[in-house]
Amino acid sequence: xxxxxxxxxxxxxxxxxxxxxxxxxxxxxxxxxxxxxxxxxxxxxxxxxxxxxxxxxxxxxxxxxxxxxxxxxxxxxxxxxxxxxxxxxxxxxxxxxxxxxxxxxxxxxxxxxxxxxxxxxxxxxxxxxxxxxxxxxxxxxxxxxxxxxxxxxxxxxxxxxxxxxxxxxxxxxxxxxxxxxxxxxxxxxxxxxxxxxxxxxxxxxxxxxxxxxxxxxxxxxxxxxxxxxxxxxxxxxxxxxxxxxxxxxxxxxxxxxxxxxxxxxxxxxxxxx
Numbered sequence: 001x002x003x004x005x006x007x008x009x010x011x012x013x014x015x016x017x018x019x020x021x022x023x024x025x026x027x028x029x030x031x032x033x034x035x036x037x038x039x040x041x042x043x044x045x046x047x048x049x050x051x052x053x054x055x056x057x058x059x060x061x062x063x064x065x066x067x068x069x070x071x072x073x074x075x076x077x078x079x080x081x082x083x084x085x086x087x088x089x090x091x092x093x094x095x096x097x098x099x100x101x102x103x104x105x106x107x108x109x110x111x112x113x114x115x116x117x118x119x120x121x122x123x124x125x126x127x128x129x130x131x132x133x134x135x136x137x138x139x140x141x142x143x144x145x146x147x148x149x150x151x152x153x154x155x156x157x158x159x160x161x162x163x164x165x166x167x168x169x170x171x172x173x174x175x176x177x178x179x180x181x182x183x184x185x186x187x188x189x190x191x192x193x194x195x196x197x198x199x200x201x202x203x204x205x206x207x208x209x210x211x212x213x214x215x216x217x218x219x220x221x222x223x224x225x226x227x228x229x230x231x232x233x234x235x236x237x238x239x240x241x242x243x244x245x246x247x248x249x250x251x252x253x254x255x256x257x258x259x260x261x262x263x264x265x266x267x268x269x270x271x272x273x
Contacts, residue, residue, distance in 0.1 A: 049269060049270045050268065050269045050270065051267065051268040051269075052266075052267055053109060053266040053267065054066070054094075054121070054246070054248075054264075054265050054266030056085060056093055056263065056264065056265055057091050057092050057093070057264070058092075059085050059092050060092065061085050061086050061092050062084070062085060062086075063085055064085075065083070065085070065094075065105065068107050068108070069105050069106070069107045070106065070107065071083070071103060071104075071105060072103055072106045072247060072249070073103045074102060074103065077101070077102045077103070077253055079099065079100055079101035079102075079253070080101055080102070080103035081096050081097065081103045081104070081250050081251060082096070082098075083095070083096050083103075083105050086262075088262060093264050094248065094262065094263040094264075095261075096144070096248070096249075096250035096259075096260065096261045096262070096263070097258075097259075097260050098251055098253075098258065098259045099252065100252055100253060100256045100257065101252060101253055102141075102249075102251040102253040103249070103251075104147075104247045104248060104249035104251070105247065105248050105249070106147070106246065106248075107245065107247075108244060108245045109243060109244065109245060109246055110242055110243070110244065111242065111243040111268055112242060112243075113226045113229065113240050113242070113243050114226060114239065114240065116268040116269060117224050117227070117270075118224055118268065118269040118270070118271060119146075119148065119222070119223050119225050119266065119268050119269075120220070120221065120222045120223075120266070120267045120268075120269060121146060121220075121221055121263065121264060121265065121266040121267070122219060122221065122264035122265070123146075123185060123209075123219060123221070123261060123262060123263050123264065124216065124218045124262045125144050125185050125209075125212075125215050125216075125259070125260070125261045125262075126215060126259070126260035126261065127143065127212060128185075128186075128187040128211060128212045128215070128259075129141055129142070129143060129187045129255050129257045129259060130187070130255070130257065131187075131254075131256075131257060132186060132187030132188065132255060133187070133188070133189075134184070134186055134189045134193065134195050134198070134205060135195065136198060137198045137199065138254050138255070139187075139254065141251050141252045141253065141257070141259075142184050142185060142186060142187070142249075142250070142251065142259075143185050143187070143250055143259040143260075143261050144185040144249075144250055144261040144263065145182055145184050145185065145248070145249050145250075145251075146182070146183040146247070146248055146263075146266070147180055147181070147182055147245070147246065147247040147248075148180060148181045148183075148225055148243055148245070148246060149179070149180045149244050149246075149247075150179045150180065150229070150240070150241040150242065150243060150244060151178065151241045151243070151244040178202070178241060179202045179203070179204075179232075179233055180202065180203045180204075181203075181204055181205075181206065181228055181229065182197065182203055182204065182205040182206070183205075183206050183208050183223060184206065184208060184209075185210070185261070186207045186210040187210070187211070188210060188211060189207045190207065190210065191207055191209065191210050192207065193207040194206050194207075195207075204228075204232035204233070206223070209221075218262075218264070224271075225243065225268075226240060243268075246266060248266075
């Protein structure tokens with residue numbers, strides 16, 4: 001997030017809320033799900049081994065998003081990524097089309113990453129972005145990405161940070177997340193790259209796929225969120241915070257390009273015993 005005349009900016013996208021520069025730094029991109037959902041949803045497991053978070057395949061092509069997924073839009077970005085449910089080889093998936101645009105789809109959750117550390121999903125991209133660059137704000141666009149945010153915990157921050165989070169709560173009705181992981185299909189960064197977001201180090205990005213060599217192909221992913229959280233943010237002697245939100249996004253507003261991507265179901269799984 002950047003400060004732009006007192007507005008809250010997420011990944012280069014600014015929303016007209018008057019906050020201090022210090023507050024803007026704290027909120028950063030990790031507020032991605034707070035802006036759209038007001039009540040956390042505790043996910044019910046269909047069995048003791050997995051939690052179905054994005055049941056796009058259970059929805060109807062051309063129909064509404066599965067509840068409680070909701071659009072994430074930005075007031076200062078007039079062009080929004082278009083999301084729709086489509087059928088692909090007999091399976092309903094989420095399609096994203098972004099033409100010099102930015103918006104996402106998100107939902108809140110309450111998941112213990114110790115109990116359910118594994119996230120699995122599948123995705124496909126049609127193309128990558130010529131101007132995409134994980135190291136530059138002007139290149140902070142991706143054909144596909146998956147956000148995982150972590151709940152605020154007062155024990156993990158100092159008095160000054162607590163004051164800033166309390167102030168944020170006045171605007172949002174709740175505390176914003178404290179940190180986020182961002183899994184990327186990047187345009188050219190090497191797979192395996194871990195790097196702080198260009199706007200804040202409270203968002204750590206992991207390059208899972210990169211380039212156009214596998215464009216047009218469905219790829220399945222599996223990540224250990226607990227392991228990635230520890231690699232990104234270090235000591236969690238108090239135990240990691242709860243996972244508070246999930247979002248998918250295809251955005252091209254910084255590069256001014258076009259991207260199309262598809263997202264399949266998203267599942268959290270228990271670790272193998």
